[in-house]
Amino acid sequence: MSISSAAHSVARLLKQAGRKVVFAESCTGGLVSGALTKIPGISSYHCGGVVVYRNETKQAYLGIPAAMLIKPGPVSREVAEQMAMRVLAKTPEADLSAAVTGHLGPHAPARLDGLVFAAVAWRTPARVLVRRLKCAADDSRTVRQRWVVEQVLSLLAQELGAER
Secondary structure, rough: OOOOHHHHHHHHHHHHHHOOOOEOOOOOHHHHHHHHHHHOOOOHHHEEEEOOOHHHHHHHHHHHHHHHHHHOOOOOHHHHHHHHHHHHHOOOOOEEEEEEEOOOOOOOOOOOOOOOEEEEEEEEEEOOEEEEOOOEEEEEEEEHHHHHHHHHHHHHHHHHHHHH
């Protein structure tokens, strides 16, 4: 599925469900949110988002504990979950959030190279789904980033579709 078709699917599902979403993005640098903003009328369902690319920004904007950013580290299931829950808590009008953190290279430690965690959090009933993703080793950073954006949008669409 392309980024555009995934974004259109999310937009359609948000509209059908009457839901609003907010984003917290690290390795995608706002591209997930940006993909949705290309769709006319999305402002009725897209609250906004934060790009928390650096650990210090994750702490300052979302209150991610410094100790958590050391262990297990910024590229972890726990941090993705916290990013999703905390951006949702900071956005009262949103019904759900999506968050993504990962290491897309270059110069990533071998165990983290291409590792990504995406999370979707719901306000009511309160729940969080976290998915571990692994990018292809031989893909460029740009290809990896696009693939991750598609995956996050697909996860969001899957969650919205399952709610129906």
